[in-house]
Amino acid sequence: MAELDPPVLIRGGTVFDGSGQRPGLRADVLVRDGIVAQIGIDLVAPDGAAVIDATDQWVTPGFVDLHTHYDAEIEMAPALGESVRHGVTSVLVGSCGLSFAMGTPEDLADQFCRVEAVPYDTVLPLLEKIKDWETPAEYLDHLDALPLGPNVTAMFGHSAVRSAVMGLGRSVDDKARPTARELDEMTRQLHGALDAGYLGMSFNTLPWDKLDGDRFRSKSTPSVYAKWKEYRHFAKVLRARERVMQMVPDLAGRWNIPLIGVMSTGVGRKSLKMMVISMVDSVAMRGTHRIAGAMTSFLNDKLHAEMRWQSLPLPFELWVDGMEVPVMEELGAGTQALHETDLETRQALLADPAWREMFKKQWTNPLSPKAWHRDLDEPKIIDCPDASLIGRSFASVAAERGIEPLDCFLDLQAEFGNDLRWYTVVGNDRVKELEYVVDHPTVLIGFSDAGAHLRNMAYYDFPLHLFRLVVNAEADGRTLMTRERAVHRVTGEIADYLGIDAGHLEVGRRADIVVVDPATLDGRLDDITEEEMIGMPGLDRLVRRHDACVPAVLVNGRVAWHDGAFADGLGDRTGFGRLLRATT
Known part of the structure:
Protein backbone atom coordinates (compact mmCIF):
# COMPACT_ATOMS: atom_id res chain seq x y z
CA MET A 1 0.00 0.00 0.00
CA ALA A 2 1.38 3.43 -0.92
CA GLU A 3 2.28 5.72 1.92
CA LEU A 4 0.10 8.78 2.44
CA ASP A 5 3.10 11.09 2.71
CA PRO A 6 6.84 10.68 2.36
CA PRO A 7 8.51 9.45 5.56
CA VAL A 8 10.32 11.97 7.74
CA LEU A 9 13.46 11.18 9.69
CA ILE A 10 14.46 13.61 12.44
CA ARG A 11 18.07 12.77 13.12
CA GLY A 12 20.34 13.27 16.10
CA GLY A 13 18.22 15.40 18.45
CA THR A 14 17.61 15.13 22.16
CA VAL A 15 14.18 13.53 22.32
CA PHE A 16 11.70 14.37 25.09
CA ASP A 17 8.57 12.22 25.16
CA GLY A 18 6.27 14.70 26.93
CA SER A 19 5.66 12.52 29.97
CA GLY A 20 7.98 14.50 32.23
CA GLN A 21 9.24 11.22 33.67
CA ARG A 22 12.23 10.47 31.45
CA PRO A 23 15.20 12.72 30.66
CA GLY A 24 15.78 13.64 27.07
CA LEU A 25 17.90 11.12 25.20
CA ARG A 26 19.77 11.46 21.93
CA ALA A 27 17.85 9.52 19.30
CA ASP A 28 16.37 9.59 15.82
CA VAL A 29 12.63 9.75 15.21
CA LEU A 30 11.10 8.14 12.12
CA VAL A 31 7.62 9.22 11.03
CA ARG A 32 5.48 7.26 8.57
CA ASP A 33 1.89 7.93 7.52
CA GLY A 34 1.39 10.50 10.25
CA ILE A 35 2.53 8.15 13.03
CA VAL A 36 5.75 7.90 15.04
CA ALA A 37 7.08 4.65 13.57
CA GLN A 38 10.44 4.31 15.38
CA ILE A 39 12.58 6.04 17.96
CA GLY A 40 16.16 4.78 18.07
CA ILE A 41 19.83 5.33 17.40
CA ASP A 42 21.19 5.69 13.87
CA LEU A 43 17.96 4.78 12.12
CA VAL A 44 18.20 4.25 8.37
CA ALA A 45 16.38 6.82 6.28
CA PRO A 46 13.78 5.09 4.05
CA ASP A 47 13.79 5.81 0.34
CA GLY A 48 12.31 9.22 -0.38
CA ALA A 49 12.37 10.31 3.26
CA ALA A 50 12.78 13.94 4.20
CA VAL A 51 15.66 14.18 6.67
CA ILE A 52 15.76 16.91 9.31
CA ASP A 53 19.07 17.39 11.10
CA ALA A 54 18.32 18.03 14.79
CA THR A 55 21.88 17.83 16.10
CA ASP A 56 22.21 19.77 19.38
CA GLN A 57 18.49 20.49 19.31
CA TRP A 58 15.48 19.34 21.29
CA VAL A 59 12.83 17.15 19.71
CA PHE A 316 2.15 40.20 31.00
CA GLU A 317 2.53 43.18 28.68
CA LEU A 318 -0.04 45.34 26.92
CA TRP A 319 0.28 47.62 23.90
CA VAL A 320 -2.63 50.04 23.66
CA ASP A 321 -4.12 52.31 20.99
CA GLY A 322 -5.80 55.15 22.88
CA MET A 323 -8.12 53.46 25.38
CA GLU A 324 -8.70 50.28 23.35
CA VAL A 325 -7.87 47.76 26.06
CA PRO A 326 -10.07 45.61 28.34
CA VAL A 327 -8.66 46.97 31.60
CA MET A 328 -10.31 50.31 30.86
CA GLU A 329 -13.66 48.56 31.15
CA GLU A 330 -13.19 48.00 34.88
CA LEU A 331 -14.12 51.67 35.26
CA GLY A 332 -17.68 52.66 34.45
CA ALA A 333 -16.37 55.83 32.84
CA GLY A 334 -14.00 53.76 30.74
CA THR A 335 -16.89 51.65 29.49
CA GLN A 336 -18.80 54.84 28.68
CA ALA A 337 -15.88 56.02 26.54
CA LEU A 338 -15.45 52.68 24.75
CA HIS A 339 -19.19 52.58 24.15
CA GLU A 340 -18.63 55.30 21.57
CA THR A 341 -17.55 53.71 18.31
CA ASP A 342 -17.11 57.04 16.54
CA LEU A 343 -13.64 58.17 17.59
CA GLU A 344 -14.40 61.88 17.24
CA THR A 345 -17.40 61.48 19.54
CA ARG A 346 -15.24 59.55 21.99
CA GLN A 347 -12.54 62.23 21.95
CA ALA A 348 -15.16 64.89 22.63
CA LEU A 349 -16.35 62.87 25.63
CA LEU A 350 -12.79 62.60 26.93
CA ALA A 351 -12.58 66.38 26.90
CA ASP A 352 -15.89 66.83 28.74
CA PRO A 353 -15.27 68.16 32.29
CA ALA A 354 -18.13 66.18 33.87
CA TRP A 355 -16.97 62.90 32.34
CA ARG A 356 -13.37 63.60 33.32
CA GLU A 357 -14.39 64.23 36.91
CA MET A 358 -16.25 60.92 37.00
CA PHE A 359 -13.27 59.10 35.46
CA LYS A 360 -10.84 60.63 37.96
CA LYS A 361 -13.07 59.72 40.90
CA GLN A 362 -13.27 56.10 39.81
CA TRP A 363 -9.56 55.94 38.91
CA THR A 364 -8.41 57.22 42.30
CA ASN A 365 -10.92 55.39 44.50
CA PRO A 366 -8.67 53.62 47.05
CA LEU A 367 -11.27 50.92 47.68
CA SER A 368 -11.60 50.05 44.03
CA PRO A 369 -9.93 46.72 43.13
CA LYS A 370 -7.59 46.96 40.17
CA ALA A 371 -6.48 44.61 37.45
CA TRP A 372 -4.08 47.28 36.16
CA HIS A 373 -1.84 49.28 38.47
CA ARG A 374 -2.69 52.76 37.03
CA ASP A 375 0.78 54.09 37.88
CA LEU A 376 1.28 56.61 35.08
CA ASP A 377 5.01 56.81 35.69
CA GLU A 378 5.37 53.28 34.29
CA PRO A 379 3.61 53.22 30.86
CA LYS A 380 5.64 54.52 27.94
CA ILE A 381 4.34 56.31 24.86
CA ILE A 382 5.62 54.37 21.85
CA ASP A 383 3.85 56.17 19.00
CA CYS A 384 2.16 59.55 18.67
CA PRO A 385 1.68 62.30 16.08
CA ASP A 386 3.75 64.47 18.41
CA ALA A 387 7.11 62.73 18.05
CA SER A 388 8.56 64.61 21.03
CA LEU A 389 6.40 62.46 23.35
CA ILE A 390 7.63 59.09 22.08
CA GLY A 391 9.59 57.11 24.66
CA ARG A 392 8.30 59.10 27.60
CA SER A 393 5.91 58.23 30.42
CA PHE A 394 2.66 60.07 30.98
CA ALA A 395 4.01 61.23 34.34
CA SER A 396 7.13 62.76 32.78
CA VAL A 397 5.05 64.63 30.19
CA ALA A 398 2.76 65.82 32.98
CA ALA A 399 5.70 67.12 35.01
CA GLU A 400 6.93 69.07 32.00
CA ARG A 401 3.48 70.60 31.52
CA GLY A 402 2.97 71.30 35.21
CA ILE A 403 -0.22 69.22 35.51
CA GLU A 404 -1.30 66.03 37.25
CA PRO A 405 -0.39 62.76 35.47
CA LEU A 406 -4.03 61.69 35.14
CA ASP A 407 -4.95 65.04 33.58
CA CYS A 408 -2.08 64.57 31.14
CA PHE A 409 -3.22 61.03 30.33
CA LEU A 410 -6.74 62.25 29.53
CA ASP A 411 -5.49 65.31 27.65
CA LEU A 412 -3.40 63.14 25.34
CA GLN A 413 -6.25 60.68 24.86
CA ALA A 414 -8.60 63.52 23.92
CA GLU A 415 -6.07 65.10 21.58
CA PHE A 416 -4.75 62.06 19.74
CA GLY A 417 -7.32 59.29 20.26
CA ASN A 418 -6.20 55.94 18.86
CA ASP A 419 -3.13 57.56 17.27
CA LEU A 420 -1.68 57.58 20.78
CA ARG A 421 -0.03 54.18 21.32
CA TRP A 422 1.47 53.20 24.65
CA TYR A 423 2.94 50.21 26.46
CA THR A 424 2.55 48.91 30.00
CA VAL A 425 3.37 45.85 32.09
CA VAL A 426 0.47 44.35 34.03
CA GLY A 427 2.32 41.54 35.82
Missing part, protein backbone atom coordinates in the same frame (compact mmCIF):
# COMPACT_ATOMS: atom_id res chain seq x y z
CA THR A 60 9.55 17.40 21.62
CA PRO A 61 5.86 16.71 21.21
CA GLY A 62 3.91 19.56 19.66
CA PHE A 63 2.93 22.25 22.14
CA VAL A 64 -0.67 22.61 23.31
CA ASP A 65 -2.27 26.07 23.61
CA LEU A 66 -5.12 25.70 26.09
CA HIS A 67 -6.55 29.22 25.74
CA THR A 68 -7.12 30.83 22.36
CA HIS A 69 -9.82 32.89 20.70
CA TYR A 70 -9.07 31.64 17.21
CA ASP A 71 -12.82 31.17 16.65
CA ALA A 72 -12.90 33.94 14.01
CA GLU A 73 -9.39 33.71 12.56
CA ILE A 74 -9.74 30.01 11.88
CA GLU A 75 -12.45 30.83 9.33
CA MET A 76 -10.22 33.34 7.49
CA ALA A 77 -6.79 31.77 7.79
CA PRO A 78 -7.09 28.18 9.08
CA ALA A 79 -3.32 27.67 8.91
CA LEU A 80 -3.09 29.66 12.19
CA GLY A 81 0.49 30.22 11.20
CA GLU A 82 1.58 32.38 14.13
CA SER A 83 1.02 29.42 16.42
CA VAL A 84 2.39 26.76 14.09
CA ARG A 85 5.67 28.58 13.43
CA HIS A 86 6.28 28.63 17.20
CA GLY A 87 5.67 24.90 17.65
CA VAL A 88 2.03 24.94 18.75
CA THR A 89 0.35 21.96 17.10
CA SER A 90 -2.92 21.83 19.08
CA VAL A 91 -5.13 24.79 20.03
CA LEU A 92 -8.33 25.12 22.05
CA VAL A 93 -11.15 27.44 20.96
CA GLY A 94 -14.34 28.40 22.78
CA SER A 95 -12.77 30.04 25.83
CA CYS A 96 -14.31 32.52 28.28
CA GLY A 97 -17.91 31.50 27.62
CA LEU A 98 -17.55 32.62 23.99
CA SER A 99 -18.09 30.13 21.22
CA PHE A 100 -19.42 29.97 17.68
CA ALA A 101 -21.04 26.62 18.52
CA MET A 102 -24.60 27.92 18.18
CA GLY A 103 -26.48 31.17 17.71
CA THR A 104 -27.20 33.68 14.97
CA PRO A 105 -24.30 35.44 13.23
CA GLU A 106 -25.29 38.78 14.76
CA ASP A 107 -25.57 37.37 18.27
CA LEU A 108 -22.17 35.68 17.97
CA ALA A 109 -20.45 38.78 16.59
CA ASP A 110 -22.02 40.93 19.34
CA GLN A 111 -20.63 38.58 21.99
CA PHE A 112 -17.18 38.01 20.52
CA CYS A 113 -15.80 41.14 18.92
CA ARG A 114 -15.52 43.84 21.58
CA VAL A 115 -14.39 41.43 24.27
CA GLU A 116 -11.64 40.01 22.08
CA ALA A 117 -10.80 43.23 20.20
CA VAL A 118 -11.50 41.76 16.76
CA PRO A 119 -13.11 44.00 14.10
CA TYR A 120 -16.90 43.68 14.14
CA ASP A 121 -17.25 44.81 10.54
CA THR A 122 -15.11 41.84 9.49
CA VAL A 123 -16.53 39.12 11.74
CA LEU A 124 -20.26 39.73 11.22
CA PRO A 125 -20.17 39.58 7.38
CA LEU A 126 -17.89 36.55 7.62
CA LEU A 127 -20.32 34.67 9.86
CA GLU A 128 -23.27 35.66 7.70
CA LYS A 129 -21.45 34.23 4.70
CA ILE A 130 -20.03 30.98 6.04
CA LYS A 131 -22.22 29.86 8.93
CA ASP A 132 -23.72 26.56 7.80
CA TRP A 133 -24.20 24.91 11.19
CA GLU A 134 -27.04 25.05 13.72
CA THR A 135 -26.02 22.63 16.44
CA PRO A 136 -22.83 22.28 18.48
CA ALA A 137 -22.14 18.92 16.82
CA GLU A 138 -22.47 20.45 13.37
CA TYR A 139 -20.01 23.17 14.35
CA LEU A 140 -17.37 20.57 15.19
CA ASP A 141 -18.02 18.90 11.85
CA HIS A 142 -17.55 22.30 10.19
CA LEU A 143 -14.19 22.76 11.92
CA ASP A 144 -13.16 19.24 10.99
CA ALA A 145 -13.69 20.03 7.30
CA LEU A 146 -11.44 23.12 7.32
CA PRO A 147 -7.84 22.93 6.02
CA LEU A 148 -6.47 23.29 9.53
CA GLY A 149 -2.85 24.08 10.28
CA PRO A 150 -2.73 22.84 13.88
CA ASN A 151 -5.11 20.42 15.53
CA VAL A 152 -8.17 22.08 17.04
CA THR A 153 -10.28 21.19 20.05
CA ALA A 154 -13.13 23.10 21.64
CA MET A 155 -14.98 24.16 24.75
CA PHE A 156 -18.73 24.79 24.67
CA GLY A 157 -19.42 28.45 25.50
CA HIS A 158 -21.99 29.27 28.16
CA SER A 159 -22.72 32.70 26.67
CA ALA A 160 -23.43 31.13 23.28
CA VAL A 161 -25.93 28.56 24.53
CA ARG A 162 -27.51 30.96 27.02
CA SER A 163 -28.20 33.59 24.36
CA ALA A 164 -29.33 31.00 21.79
CA VAL A 165 -31.88 29.49 24.19
CA MET A 166 -33.04 32.59 26.09
CA GLY A 167 -32.59 35.15 23.33
CA LEU A 168 -29.74 37.63 23.56
CA GLY A 169 -31.90 40.33 25.14
CA ARG A 170 -33.14 38.18 28.01
CA SER A 171 -29.72 36.58 28.46
CA VAL A 172 -28.22 40.00 29.31
CA ASP A 173 -31.15 41.22 31.43
CA ASP A 174 -30.08 41.24 35.07
CA LYS A 175 -33.67 40.62 36.16
CA ALA A 176 -34.29 37.68 33.84
CA ARG A 177 -33.70 34.08 34.87
CA PRO A 178 -33.88 31.04 32.62
CA THR A 179 -37.17 29.23 32.94
CA ALA A 180 -37.16 25.56 33.87
CA ARG A 181 -37.75 24.74 30.21
CA GLU A 182 -34.88 26.98 29.09
CA LEU A 183 -32.50 25.47 31.65
CA ASP A 184 -33.50 21.99 30.51
CA GLU A 185 -32.82 23.00 26.89
CA MET A 186 -29.40 24.43 27.75
CA THR A 187 -28.63 21.21 29.62
CA ARG A 188 -29.74 19.13 26.63
CA GLN A 189 -27.50 21.18 24.36
CA LEU A 190 -24.58 20.71 26.76
CA HIS A 191 -25.03 16.93 26.79
CA GLY A 192 -25.19 16.96 23.00
CA ALA A 193 -22.00 19.00 22.85
CA LEU A 194 -20.18 16.66 25.23
CA ASP A 195 -21.40 13.66 23.23
CA ALA A 196 -20.00 15.30 20.09
CA GLY A 197 -16.55 15.70 21.67
CA TYR A 198 -16.36 19.13 23.30
CA LEU A 199 -13.92 19.06 26.21
CA GLY A 200 -16.28 20.83 28.57
CA MET A 201 -17.91 24.21 29.06
CA SER A 202 -16.48 27.69 29.51
CA PHE A 203 -17.99 30.43 31.68
CA ASN A 204 -17.37 34.08 32.47
CA THR A 205 -18.14 36.14 35.58
CA LEU A 206 -16.07 39.18 34.61
CA PRO A 207 -18.42 42.20 34.27
CA TRP A 208 -16.07 44.29 32.13
CA ASP A 209 -16.30 41.93 29.17
CA LYS A 210 -18.85 43.83 27.07
CA LEU A 211 -21.08 43.22 24.05
CA ASP A 212 -20.44 44.83 20.68
CA GLY A 213 -23.03 45.80 18.07
CA ASP A 214 -25.78 48.37 18.49
CA ARG A 215 -28.60 46.34 20.07
CA PHE A 216 -27.23 45.67 23.55
CA ARG A 217 -23.89 47.45 23.30
CA SER A 218 -21.91 47.70 26.55
CA LYS A 219 -23.96 45.09 28.38
CA SER A 220 -21.78 42.35 29.84
CA THR A 221 -21.57 39.02 28.04
CA PRO A 222 -24.48 36.63 28.78
CA SER A 223 -22.56 34.26 31.05
CA VAL A 224 -21.95 37.12 33.51
CA TYR A 225 -25.69 37.46 34.19
CA ALA A 226 -26.13 33.90 35.43
CA LYS A 227 -26.50 33.28 39.14
CA TRP A 228 -24.41 30.74 41.04
CA LYS A 229 -27.32 28.32 41.02
CA GLU A 230 -27.01 28.18 37.22
CA TYR A 231 -23.22 27.73 37.31
CA ARG A 232 -23.58 24.94 39.88
CA HIS A 233 -26.21 23.25 37.74
CA PHE A 234 -23.83 22.95 34.80
CA ALA A 235 -20.95 22.06 37.11
CA LYS A 236 -22.98 19.05 38.23
CA VAL A 237 -23.29 17.89 34.61
CA LEU A 238 -19.59 18.39 33.91
CA ARG A 239 -18.64 16.59 37.13
CA ALA A 240 -20.79 13.60 36.23
CA ARG A 241 -19.40 13.53 32.69
CA GLU A 242 -15.80 14.03 33.93
CA ARG A 243 -15.27 17.02 31.66
CA VAL A 244 -13.60 20.40 32.15
CA MET A 245 -15.15 23.60 33.49
CA GLN A 246 -13.28 26.74 32.46
CA MET A 247 -14.09 29.83 34.48
CA VAL A 248 -13.16 33.50 34.20
CA PRO A 249 -13.44 34.95 37.71
CA ASP A 250 -14.13 38.57 38.52
CA LEU A 251 -10.49 39.55 38.05
CA ALA A 252 -10.92 42.99 39.58
CA GLY A 253 -12.52 41.98 42.86
CA ARG A 254 -11.37 38.35 42.92
CA TRP A 255 -14.16 37.83 45.44
CA ASN A 256 -15.60 34.77 43.73
CA ILE A 257 -12.38 32.77 43.34
CA PRO A 258 -12.93 30.82 46.61
CA LEU A 259 -16.46 29.93 45.44
CA ILE A 260 -15.04 28.66 42.15
CA GLY A 261 -12.48 26.60 44.03
CA VAL A 262 -15.07 25.05 46.32
CA MET A 263 -17.10 24.04 43.25
CA SER A 264 -14.14 21.90 42.17
CA THR A 265 -13.79 19.98 45.43
CA GLY A 266 -14.41 16.25 45.59
CA VAL A 267 -15.24 15.43 49.22
CA GLY A 268 -18.11 12.95 49.07
CA ARG A 269 -18.44 13.44 45.33
CA LYS A 270 -16.37 13.35 42.16
CA SER A 271 -13.78 16.06 41.72
CA LEU A 272 -14.45 18.62 39.00
CA LYS A 273 -11.73 19.68 36.60
CA MET A 274 -11.73 23.46 36.95
CA MET A 275 -9.46 25.72 34.84
CA VAL A 276 -9.32 29.31 36.09
CA ILE A 277 -7.90 32.45 34.48
CA SER A 278 -5.24 33.39 35.55
CA MET A 279 -2.43 33.25 38.12
CA VAL A 280 -0.33 36.39 37.60
CA ASP A 281 2.15 38.27 39.78
CA SER A 282 0.03 41.39 39.45
CA VAL A 283 1.73 44.78 39.71
CA ALA A 284 -1.57 46.19 41.01
CA MET A 285 -2.11 43.58 43.74
CA ARG A 286 1.23 42.15 44.81
CA GLY A 287 1.14 38.81 46.57
CA THR A 288 -2.24 37.63 45.30
CA HIS A 289 -0.56 34.98 43.14
CA ARG A 290 0.96 33.38 46.24
CA ILE A 291 -2.37 33.48 48.05
CA ALA A 292 -3.98 31.86 45.01
CA GLY A 293 -1.28 29.20 44.91
CA ALA A 294 -1.63 28.35 48.60
CA MET A 295 -5.43 28.27 48.43
CA THR A 296 -5.49 26.04 45.38
CA SER A 297 -2.89 23.64 46.80
CA PHE A 298 -5.04 23.28 49.92
CA LEU A 299 -8.17 22.62 47.89
CA ASN A 300 -6.44 20.08 45.65
CA ASP A 301 -4.43 18.31 48.36
CA LYS A 302 -6.95 18.30 51.20
CA LEU A 303 -10.37 18.60 49.57
CA HIS A 304 -9.69 16.60 46.39
CA ALA A 305 -10.29 19.46 43.98
CA GLU A 306 -8.83 19.48 40.47
CA MET A 307 -8.46 23.23 40.15
CA ARG A 308 -5.74 24.56 37.88
CA TRP A 309 -4.70 28.08 36.96
CA GLN A 310 -3.88 29.09 33.39
CA SER A 311 -0.69 31.15 33.52
CA LEU A 312 1.84 32.76 31.23
CA PRO A 313 5.59 32.09 31.57
CA LEU A 314 6.59 35.65 30.65
CA PRO A 315 5.77 39.23 31.61
CA ASN A 428 4.96 38.80 35.90
CA ASP A 429 7.67 41.46 35.87
CA ARG A 430 9.75 39.90 38.69
CA VAL A 431 11.76 36.83 37.72
CA LYS A 432 11.63 35.18 41.16
CA GLU A 433 7.87 35.50 41.35
CA LEU A 434 7.43 34.43 37.74
CA GLU A 435 9.44 31.31 38.51
CA TYR A 436 7.11 30.65 41.45
CA VAL A 437 4.13 30.85 39.09
CA VAL A 438 5.48 28.57 36.35
CA ASP A 439 6.75 25.99 38.85
CA HIS A 440 3.55 25.83 40.87
CA PRO A 441 1.85 22.42 40.73
CA THR A 442 -1.63 23.96 40.31
CA VAL A 443 -0.62 25.89 37.18
CA LEU A 444 -1.20 24.90 33.57
CA ILE A 445 1.14 26.84 31.31
CA GLY A 446 -0.73 28.86 28.76
CA PHE A 447 -3.00 31.87 28.50
CA SER A 448 -2.04 33.11 25.08
CA ASP A 449 -5.40 34.57 23.98
CA ALA A 450 -4.12 33.84 20.45
CA GLY A 451 -6.44 35.24 17.82
CA ALA A 452 -7.70 38.02 20.10
CA HIS A 453 -6.45 41.40 21.31
CA LEU A 454 -4.55 41.59 18.08
CA ARG A 455 -3.13 45.04 18.83
CA ASN A 456 -2.63 44.47 22.56
CA MET A 457 -0.75 41.21 23.11
CA ALA A 458 1.61 38.73 21.44
CA TYR A 459 1.92 35.42 23.30
CA TYR A 460 1.83 32.92 20.43
CA ASP A 461 5.30 31.70 21.42
CA PHE A 462 4.71 31.25 25.17
CA PRO A 463 6.25 27.72 25.45
CA LEU A 464 9.61 29.04 24.29
CA HIS A 465 9.61 31.57 27.13
CA LEU A 466 9.20 28.76 29.66
CA PHE A 467 12.19 27.00 28.12
CA ARG A 468 14.20 30.21 28.33
CA LEU A 469 13.44 30.54 32.05
CA VAL A 470 14.73 27.00 32.54
CA VAL A 471 17.97 27.41 30.57
CA ASN A 472 18.61 30.84 32.15
CA ALA A 473 18.32 29.29 35.60
CA GLU A 474 20.74 26.56 34.53
CA ALA A 475 23.19 29.22 33.35
CA ASP A 476 22.96 30.77 36.82
CA GLY A 477 23.76 27.43 38.43
CA ARG A 478 20.19 26.88 39.58
CA THR A 479 17.46 24.37 38.72
CA LEU A 480 14.05 25.88 38.17
CA MET A 481 12.74 22.58 36.83
CA THR A 482 14.20 19.79 34.76
CA ARG A 483 14.09 20.13 31.01
CA GLU A 484 11.83 17.10 30.74
CA ARG A 485 9.37 18.70 33.16
CA ALA A 486 9.45 21.95 31.21
CA VAL A 487 8.54 20.06 28.04
CA HIS A 488 5.84 18.15 29.92
CA ARG A 489 4.31 21.41 31.16
CA VAL A 490 3.52 22.61 27.63
CA THR A 491 2.70 19.22 26.10
CA GLY A 492 1.56 16.08 27.92
CA GLU A 493 0.46 17.75 31.15
CA ILE A 494 -2.01 20.01 29.35
CA ALA A 495 -3.24 17.35 26.92
CA ASP A 496 -3.83 14.81 29.68
CA TYR A 497 -5.71 17.32 31.83
CA LEU A 498 -7.91 18.36 28.92
CA GLY A 499 -8.48 14.76 27.86
CA ILE A 500 -7.22 14.93 24.27
CA ASP A 501 -4.90 12.75 22.21
CA ALA A 502 -1.91 15.08 22.03
CA GLY A 503 1.24 16.08 23.88
CA HIS A 504 3.18 12.80 23.74
CA LEU A 505 5.97 11.61 21.46
CA GLU A 506 5.70 7.83 21.47
CA VAL A 507 5.87 5.05 18.92
CA GLY A 508 2.42 4.42 17.51
CA ARG A 509 1.01 7.84 18.32
CA ARG A 510 0.23 10.73 16.01
CA ALA A 511 3.37 12.59 15.00
CA ASP A 512 2.93 16.16 16.20
CA ILE A 513 6.57 17.11 16.72
CA VAL A 514 8.62 20.25 17.31
CA VAL A 515 12.36 20.80 16.90
CA VAL A 516 13.70 23.56 19.18
CA ASP A 517 17.19 25.05 19.12
CA PRO A 518 17.99 25.77 22.79
CA ALA A 519 20.98 27.94 21.83
CA THR A 520 18.54 30.55 20.52
CA LEU A 521 16.48 30.89 23.71
CA ASP A 522 17.74 34.40 24.32
CA GLY A 523 16.72 38.05 24.21
CA ARG A 524 15.54 37.75 20.63
CA LEU A 525 12.39 36.14 22.02
CA ASP A 526 11.38 39.58 23.26
CA ASP A 527 11.48 41.28 19.87
CA ILE A 528 8.06 42.64 18.88
CA THR A 529 6.91 43.52 15.40
CA GLU A 530 3.64 44.22 13.62
CA GLU A 531 2.39 42.23 10.65
CA GLU A 532 -0.73 42.62 8.52
CA MET A 533 -3.55 40.44 9.74
CA ILE A 534 -4.69 37.93 7.13
CA GLY A 535 -8.35 38.47 6.32
CA MET A 536 -8.52 41.83 8.07
CA PRO A 537 -7.19 44.45 5.64
CA GLY A 538 -5.60 47.48 7.26
CA LEU A 539 -5.14 45.80 10.64
CA ASP A 540 -1.61 45.06 11.84
CA ARG A 541 -1.29 42.71 14.75
CA LEU A 542 1.51 42.27 17.24
CA VAL A 543 3.72 39.22 16.83
CA ARG A 544 6.97 37.91 18.22
CA ARG A 545 8.97 36.06 15.61
CA HIS A 546 12.26 34.36 16.34
CA ASP A 547 12.08 31.71 13.65
CA ALA A 548 15.55 30.28 14.22
CA CYS A 549 14.33 29.02 17.58
CA VAL A 550 11.98 26.50 15.95
CA PRO A 551 13.67 24.92 12.93
CA ALA A 552 10.88 22.41 12.22
CA VAL A 553 7.28 21.56 13.11
CA LEU A 554 5.35 18.46 12.10
CA VAL A 555 1.57 18.24 12.39
CA ASN A 556 -0.03 14.85 11.84
CA GLY A 557 3.30 13.63 10.47
CA ARG A 558 3.54 16.32 7.81
CA VAL A 559 6.24 18.97 7.83
CA ALA A 560 4.27 22.18 8.38
CA TRP A 561 7.18 24.53 9.06
CA HIS A 562 10.87 24.07 8.22
CA ASP A 563 13.85 26.42 8.05
CA GLY A 564 11.76 29.56 8.30
CA ALA A 565 9.07 28.68 5.75
CA PHE A 566 5.61 27.15 5.82
CA ALA A 567 4.93 24.01 3.84
CA ASP A 568 3.10 24.30 0.55
CA GLY A 569 -0.61 23.85 1.11
CA LEU A 570 -0.66 24.71 4.81
CA GLY A 571 -4.03 26.31 5.39
CA ASP A 572 -5.17 25.52 1.86
CA ARG A 573 -5.56 21.74 1.94
CA THR A 574 -6.52 19.20 4.55
CA GLY A 575 -4.11 16.68 6.01
CA PHE A 576 -2.21 18.75 8.56
CA GLY A 577 -4.28 19.55 11.65
CA ARG A 578 -7.44 17.69 12.57
CA LEU A 579 -10.28 18.10 15.03
CA LEU A 580 -9.48 16.57 18.42
CA ARG A 581 -12.52 15.39 20.32
CA ALA A 582 -12.58 14.53 24.03
CA THR A 583 -11.22 11.04 24.64
CA THR A 584 -13.36 10.32 27.72
